Amino acid sequence: MTDTSDNTEGRQPLTDIDRIIHEPARFLIMAHLYVVESADFLFLMRQTSLTWGNLSSHLAKLEEAGYLDIEKGFKGKKPHTMLSLTAEGRSAFRDYRQNIQQALDDLPD
Amino acid sequence: MRTLRAEGKEESPIMSETIDMNELEQNAYRESQQDGFAEIALGITLLAYAAFVAFRGPFTAALVVALLIFQARGWEILRARCTYPRVGSVRLRREKTGPVLKGVLAYIFLVAAALVIGLAVFGGLRSPSLWWNWLPFFVGMMLVGALAHAHSRSGSARYPVFALLAAAAGLLASLLNFASPETRLTAYLLAMGFFFILAGTVVLARFLRKHPASAVEAIDDRH
Numbered sequence: 161m162t163d164t165s166d167n168t169e170g171r172q173p174l175t176d177i178d179r180i181i182h183e184p185a186r187f188l189i190m191a192h193l194y195v196v197e198s199a200d201f202l203f204l205m206r207q208t209s210l211t212w213g214n215l216s217s218h219l220a221k222l223e224e225a226g227y228l229d230i231e232k233g234f235k236g237k238k239p240h241t242m243l244s245l246t247a248e249g250r251s252a253f254r255d256y257r258q259n260i261q262q263a264l265d266d267l268p269d
Numbered sequence: 270m271r272t273l274r275a276e277g278k279e280e281s282p283i284m285s286e287t288i289d290m291n292e293l294e295q296n297a298y299r300e301s302q303q304d305g306f307a308e309i310a311l312g313i314t315l316l317a318y319a320a321f322v323a324f325r326g327p328f329t330a331a332l333v334v335a336l337l338i339f340q341a342r343g344w345e346i347l348r349a350r351c352t353y354p355r356v357g358s359v360r361l362r363r364e365k366t367g368p369v370l371k372g373v374l375a376y377i378f379l380v381a382a383a384l385v386i387g388l389a390v391f392g393g394l395r396s397p398s399l400w401w402n403w404l405p406f407f408v409g410m411m412l413v414g415a416l417a418h419a420h421s422r423s424g425s426a427r428y429p430v431f432a433l434l435a436a437a438a439g440l441l442a443s444l445l446n447f448a449s450p451e452t453r454l455t456a457y458l459l460a461m462g463f464f465f466i467l468a469g470t471v472v473l474a475r476f477l478r479k480h481p482a483s484a485v486e487a488i489d490d491r492h
Contacts, residue, residue, distance in 0.1 A: 188288070195294035196359050203300065203357030235358070236349040242360070 180225045181256045185210055186218050190245065190253050198244035219243065227252055295424040301359050302423060304352045305472030306344050312465030319458035322451055355480040380410045401450030402443055405457035409439020412461065435461060
C-alpha cells in the first residue's frame with residue numbers, strides 16, 4: 161500500500177513539477193501559447209517582453225522537450241514561422257498548473 | 270507578489286506577477302483584432318445586406334453569399350500584405366460550433382420573443398407593417414449580440430460602445446418615418462455599414478501609425 165499520510169500528500173506534487181516549464185520565461189511562453197492555436201515569433205516577443213536571443217533559446221529548449229511545434233512557411237513573400245504547443249506540451253502545462261496549485265494549496269497558512 | 274490564477278477561479282501565490290489565463294486569451298484576441306479589419310469587414314457585409322434588401326435579385330444574393338464564404342480568406346491575404354509583421358501574428362483557438370450555435374439561436378429566440386411581447390403589449394398585433402417597422406431594431410439587437418460576444422472574448426472597451434450605438438440607431442430607425450419598410454431597413458443597414466467602415470478605418474490608421482513596419486524590420490531580418 162502507498163503511504164497516504166498528510167505529509168506525503170503535501171510533498172508529492174513537488175516531485176512532479178516539470179523543470180522545463182518551471183523556468184519563469186518558459187512558463188510565460190507556454191501560458192501565451194496555451195490560450196491560442198498558434199502564434200509567431202514576433203507576437204511572442206512582444207507579449208513576453210523577452211529579447212530575440214532569450215526567446216530563441218527558450219523556444220529551442222521547449223522544442224527539444226517535445227512541447228513545441230514549429231511550422232515554417234511564407235506569409236506573402238515574407239518568411240513566417242508559427243509556433244504552437246504540441247498535445248504533449250498542452251498536457252504538460254495542464255499538469256504543471258495542477259501540481260503547482262496543489263503544492264501551494266497544501267502549504268499551511 | 271506574483272499569483273497564478275487558473276482560469277480565473279482560484280488564486281495561489283507562485284512567482285511575483287499576475288498570470289491570468291483568461292486575460293491572456295482576451296489579450297491575444299485584442300491583438301489579433303487591433304488592425305480594424307474586423308470592423309471594416311462587418312461594415313462591408315452590412316452594405317451588401319443593404320444592397321440585397323434594396324434591390325433583391327440573384328446578383329445581390331450572390332454577393333452576400335460570396336462575402337460570407339470568401340471574405341475571411343480575403344482579409345487574411347490583405348493582412349499578410351498590408352499589416353504583417355508589425356505586431357506579429359496569432360491564430361486564435363476555434364470556438365466549439367455546437368455551444369456557439371446554441372447560444373446564437375437562444376439569443377435570436379429571446380430577442381424575437383421580447384419583440385413579439387413588446388409589440389403585442391404596446392402596439393397590438395394587427396398591422397403587418399408594424400413588424401417591418403421594427404426590423405431595424407431587431408437587426409440592431411443582433412449586432413448587439415455579436416458585439417457583446419466580441420467584448421467577452423477581447424475585453425475591449427470599444428465593442429460595448431459600438432453595441433450601444435447599433436441598438437440606439439436601430440431604435441431610432443424603427444421610430445422615424447420612412448417612405449417604405451424596405452427603405453427603413455436599407456437606411457439602417459447603410460448607416461451602420463458606413464459607420465463600421467469608418468470606425469475600422471480610424472482603428473487601422475491608428476494601428477499603422479502606432480506600429481510602423483520599419484520598427485520590426487531588424488527582428489524580421491534576424492528571424
